Amino acid sequence: RKEVEQDPGPFNVPEGATVAFNCTYSNSASQSFFWYRQDCRKEPKLLMSVYSSGNEDGRFTAQLNRASQYISLLIRDSKLSDSATYLCVVNGPGAGSYQLTFGKGTKLSVIP
Amino acid sequence: ETGVTQTPRHLVMGMTNKKSLKCEQHLGHNAMYWYKQSAKKPLELMFVYSLEERVENNSVPSRFSPECPNSSHLFLHLHTLQPEDSALYLCASSQDGSSYEQYFGPGTRLTVT
Numbered sequence: 001r002k003e004v005e006q007d008p009g010p011f012n013v014p015e016g017a018t019v020a021f022n023c024t025y026s027n028s029a030s031q032s033f034f035w036y037r038q039d040c041r042k043e044p045k046l047l048m049s050v051y052s053s054g055n056e057d058g059r060f061t062a063q064l065n066r067a068s069q070y071i072s073l074l075i076r077d078s079k080l081s082d083s084a085t086y087l088c089v090v091n092g093p094g095a096g097s098y099q100l101t102f103g104k105g106t107k108l109s110v111i112p
Numbered sequence: 113e114t115g116v117t118q119t120p121r122h123l124v125m126g127m128t129n130k131k132s133l134k135c136e137q138h139l140g141h142n143a144m145y146w147y148k149q150s151a152k153k154p155l156e157l158m159f160v161y162s163l164e165e166r167v168e169n170n171s172v173p174s175r176f177s178p179e180c181p182n183s184s185h186l187f188l189h190l191h192t193l194q195p196e197d198s199a200l201y202l203c204a205s206s207q208d209g210s211s212y213e214q215y216f217g218p219g220t221r222l223t224v225t
Binding site for chain 2: 004034042043044045046049087098099100101102103104105
């Protein structure tokens with residue numbers, strides 16, 4: 001089983017649409033979870049951390065289900081500038097590990 | 113200069129060459145990382161340094177040799193590389209090992225001919 005698995009994509013959505021990305025992870029010892037965003041030919045940048053209680057940042061909502069080892073990202077009212085690859089990231093192996101494990105990413109294209 | 117910088121941005125080298133990638137962070141962080149990003153693959157962690165000590169080495173071939181002379185600088189020395197080593201090499205830093213928000217540099221796109 002892959003360590004971090006994401007929807008393969010690509011997702012092509014019209015402006016204003018709501019889009020959801022899913023991610024599963026295999027390491028049950030992971031304690032920290034993130035969504036990073038990577039624009040074409042650019043470096044990854046942290047979009048948001050994911051907390052157990054769920055968290056929201058503007059149009060972006062992240063959810064975590066530890067029992068199912070599942071993470072989601074919801075983007076409401078999509079903008080053209082949201083077009084990017086979204087990377088699901090978990091820490092591990094082990095809670096104290098420096099290592100972040102990245103998914104392959106899901107590409108989003110928001111079209112006019 | 114702000115954030116994390118990397119030089120060169122692009123590098124083409126032959127299999128017999130020796131070259132070095134440089135990373136510098138201006139954020140006052142204590143941990144620095146090297147990642148490899150190949151097409152259609154997830155980012156792969158190569159090395160982690162915390163307070164100038166190597167703390168993780170993910171079974172990287174010896175033709176890649178990291179060096180961390182101080183907490184602001186990180187190098188990746190390359191020698192006798194293979195064409196399959198062609199990739200984007202990303203440097204990142206974080207406040208410390210327990211602060212998982214990592215800030216990435218723009219990367220060096222390496223082509224081995």
